[in-house]
Amino acid sequence: MATSNDNKKAIYSIFWIWLVITIVGVLISIKAPAWLMPTSASSSMHLVIETIVVFSVAAAPVAALVYATTLYALVKWRWRGDGVPPDGPNLRNNSTLTAVWIVSSTMLTIFLLIWGLAALAVDEGGGNGKNPMTVNVTGQQWAWSFTYPGTHVASNELYLPVNDKITFNVTSKDVVHGFWIVQMGVKVNANPGVSTTVSVTPNKIGTYDIRCTEICGLYHAYMVTRVHVLSDTAFAKWLSSQPSRA
Amino acid sequence: MTTTLEHTPTKGAARGGGIMRRLNFLTGIIGGVLVAALFYFIARETLDQGSQTFVDTLTTLTGVGWVIGFWLGIGAFTGVGRWFIGKDQNHDDEMYLAGKDLGRARYWKYTTDHKVVGVQYVIVTMVLLAAGGILAMALRTELITPGAHFVNPQIYNAFISVHGMVMIVALIVAVAGPWANFVVPIMVGARDMAFPRLNALSLWTLVAAIPLLLGSLCVGGLSMGWVTQAPISEQAGPGMDLFALAIITFAISTTVAGVNTICTVLTMRTKGMTLERLPIFVWSSLIAAALGLYAFPFFLVVMALNVVDRTTGTSFFIASGGGTGWLQENLFWLMGHPEVYVILLPAVGALLEITTVFSRKPLFSYRTAVGGMAALAGLSVLVWAHHMFQTGWAPTLGGPFMLTTELISIPTGIVFLVILGTLWRGNIWMKLPMYWVFGFVFDFLIGGVTGIYLSDIPVDNQMHGTMFVVAHFHYVFVGSVLFGAIAALCFWFPKMTGRFLDEKLGKISFWLTFVGVQVTFLSMFVSGLRGMPRRYASYAIIFEHTNFISTIGAYIIMAGMLVLLGAIIQSWRSGEPSGPNPWSSKTLEWLVPTPVPLENFEVLPVITADPYTYGEELVNS
C-alpha cells in the first residue's frame, strides 16, 4: 500500500497552504495590534503591544497548521459519493508525530512563558522614570478622586508629570472598582479596607482615559475620568495653582 | 411479589408505583408554591421586620421552601421515605418509575429511565438557552449605539448577570445532561445508570433551580455580573439571595449527576469493556464529572457564605468585620476555572466521537487523547488566580499562576492533534454533525490562542475587564462548546427520535450561526483592544462602530438559532426516518434498536474490541 506516498503528497500540499496563511498571519500580527490599540503613553503599554505582536507571530504558524490541514481535508478528503463512505486507513497513532507535537508545543509555551516573565519583571519595576512620586487613588461609587501626598491637593482628574515614575496607592470607599489607565497599560483593583499598588512611567504628554473595569453598580459605565500628562514645569504650575482641600 | 416480565400487564395498565402514580411536574409546582408560601408566611410573622436583614432572610427562606416543596410534590422524597420505613421498591415499582407503559406521561414525571432523563435534559437545555439568548439579544440591542435606549443601567446590569449565569448553567448541562444520560449507559453496555433514582433527582433539581434563577430578575435583579463579587454582592437586593439559592440547588443537581456518571462508568461496564475500549465520549464524561465533583462544592460554599453574610451579620466578605472580598474571589475562581473545563470536556468528547464516525477512521492516538483530557482537568485546578491578576491579592503569585495557565495550552493542543490526526486521509462525510466539527476547529483555535494572550500578565493588565475577555470566552463557549452541543444533538438525534434532523435547515442554521459568531466576536475583540471595558451599559463614541457590527452579528446568530429550533421541532414530529444506525457507527448505542427498548439490551453484549476498528479489514487483507 502506498501509504507513505499519500502522506507525502498531503504534507507537500498542506505545506504551501500553511506557508501562505503563516505569511498573511505574521504580516497582520506585526501591523494590526498597534493600529487597533490605543496610543502608547508609557513603556508598560509599549511592552503590552510588543507582547501581543510576539504572541501573534508565534501563534500564526500554529493556527496556519490547523487551518491548512482542515482546509485540505475538506477539499481533498471529502467523500463525494452517495451513502456511507468506505472506511479510511486504520491509522491509530504515530508516536513520532505525537512526540514532536507535544515537544514543540511545550517549547513554544516555555518561550512564551519566559517572554512573559521577563516582561512582568520589567513591568513591575514601573518603568525607569526619574523623580519617583506617589499618588493616592480612591474609587467610590461612581467616581475617582486623586490626592497627592505631601501636598494638600485633591482632584477628580489625574495630573502627572511626564517621565517620572508614578506609584499609585489605590483603595476604595465602598465596593471593588478597577483602576485602569487605558493608554498606559496599568490596571489594579481598588478594594475597600486595603491599599493596592501599581507603578508606571508615563512617557508621552497628552490626555488619556481612566475607566473602571470591575462592575461596581448602577453607574459603573460612567465611572470614567481623564489623566493629563504634562511637562515638569506645567505640572508644577498646576500643582501650585490647586486650592488646598479643606 | 414474584412477577416476571412475561406476565407484564398490557399497555396502559402499568402496576406498581404507589404514590408516584399521582405525582408529576404539576404536583411538583403546586408543592413548591405551597411550601414556599408556608415558609413565607411563617418567616414574615416570626422575623423582626425592622431588621436590615429581614428582606434577605424572608426571600431566602421562601426560596428554600420552593425547592423542598417541589421535591416533595414531584416525589423525590418517596424513595427516601420508603427506605426509611424499610419498604423497598419491588420490581413493579421500579418498572413504573422507569416509565414502563406510561407513554408520553413519563416525560412529565419523576422517571428514572436514563433515556427519558436524556430527552428531558434536551428540553431543559433548550429552555435555558432560549432564556439566556433572549437576554443576550436585549443586551446587544441596547448596545447597538452608545447611550441608553430602552433599559436603564440597573436593568442592563441585571440582564448581564442573569444572562451569564443562565448560559453557564445551560452549557454545563448542554452536552453532559442529555448525552451523558442518554448515551453513556448504552455505550458502556449497561441497562441504566448506576443509581437510576439519582437520574431523575438531578434533572428535577435543575428544573427547581430555574425559577429561582429567573425569579431573581423579578425581585430587583442583581447587578454584579455572574461573578457576584463581594462586597458589591452584599449590597444587592433580594435578587442576590434567589441567585445564590439557585446556584446551591444547581450544585446539588450537578453533584448527584456526577456521582451517578462516575459510578456508571466505573462499575457498570459490560463484560469485555475494558477502560482501553471505552469510547472517548465516555472518558470525557467521566473526567468532566470527576472535575465537577471537585469544583462545585466551592460554588456551593461561596454562595452559602454570601447568603449567610447577607442574612445573619457574619463577616466573611465584609472588610469592616474582618472579612475580605478576596476570599470570595478565591473561593469563586477555585470553582470557576475547573468549571469551564467541566463545560468543555463533554463537548470535546462528543466532537471527537463524531469526527471518527464521519471520517471513517479510528480516533487518532487514543491514549494521548485520554491523557490530554486528564491533564487538562488536572492542571485546571491550579490556574484559578489568573482571573485575579489585578486584584492586588497576591502579586508574588502572579508568576506561578502564569506558568500553570500557559502550561494548559499543551493539553489543549493535544485536542487539535487528535482531531487533525483523525481527519487525516479519512473519507470525510460532510453530513450535518461534521459542519459543526469544522466550525469548532476554527473557533476553538481563536478562543484558545486569545486565552494564551490573557495568560500573560502584562497583556492581561491591559485586557482584563475589557470586551477582549468577553470575546475570548464567547469564542470558547459559543463557538466551541455550543457548536459541540449542537453537533451532539444532530448526531444523536436519530437515536433519540428515530428521525434525521433536517439537513437543509440544519446547514442554513450552521452557516448563519458560524458567520454570526465571527461577525459578533471578532468585532468584539477590536472593541476590547481599543479599550472598551466589559459590563458597560453605555460606552464612549469611539466604540460605536465595533458595537454596531457586533449587534448585527448577534442578530445573525439569533436567526441561526431560530432556524435550528424550527428544524428540531419539525424533524422531531415528521423528519425523515433514520433507522437504528444511519451513520454506520460502531459504538454500542447504534447497535440497539430505535426506539431504544426500556432496558437497552435484550442480552448484554460481550466486547472484544474498541469502537474504532475502521479500516481494519483493509489492514488484515
Added chain:
Amino acid sequence: MSVLTHDEHTTGGHHESPEVIDHRQRLGIWIFIAGDVVTLAALLFTYLYLRGTNTEGSWRSVVAFDFTGKSLAQAQNLIDNGTPGRVFEKAVSLGLNWAIVLVVAVSAALFAFGERKIREGNARTLVPVGLAASAVAIVAAVLAVIQMRSIPQFYFVQNDSQLFIHTAYGSAMLALSGALIIHLVLLAFLGVGIVVRSLNGAISSTKWTQVRLVRFFWVWVAISTLITAVVTTALQ
C-alpha cells in the same frame, strides 16, 4: 466493535447479584464522601484565609459596641453617647470544641459496634445500639448549637449601617458548626432509618451491607470533626 451475543450474567430476568450492587453502592458513598471532603476543605480554606489576611486587624476583634451583659437601656445609652471601640473576642471554648469531637466519635463507635454485631449474625443488638448512636449524634448537634450560640455579636455602627455582626473568626466558626449540625442531623436520620429497616426485616444478618455504607459516612463525619478541631485549636 465486535459484539458477541451470549450473556453470562443474566438469564431471563435482569437481576444483578447483591455483591455487584454492594460494590457499586460502596463506590457511590466514597465518591459522595470525596465531595464532602472538598466542601470541608473549602470551609477550612475560608477559616485559614481570613485568619491569614486579618483584614483591618479584625480576625478576632472589631471596632464596634459590645452589648453582652448589658440591658436594653444601657445599650441604647452607649449608642447615643458612646463611640465604638475595639472589642476583642475570646476563642470558642476548647473544652466544648473537643467535647464535640469526643461525642461524635462515641456515636460513630456505637454505630460501628452495631454493624460488627450484625455482621457476626447478631441482628438484635443493632436496634438499641443504632438508636443510641443516633441519640448521641443529636447530643453532639446540641453541643454544636451551644457552641454557635456562644459566639458573640457586636453592634456595628458606620455611616448608614447599624447592625449586629460577627468577627471573621466568629463567622468561620459559625459556618463550621452549622455544617456539622447539618451532617449530624443527617446521620441521626440514617441511623434511625437503619434501625427501622432492621425491625422490618429489610436489614438482617444476611442483608447488612447498607449498614456498612452508613458507617463509612459516620466515620467520615467523626474524622471531619477531628480535623476541624485540630485546625481551629492549633491556629486560633
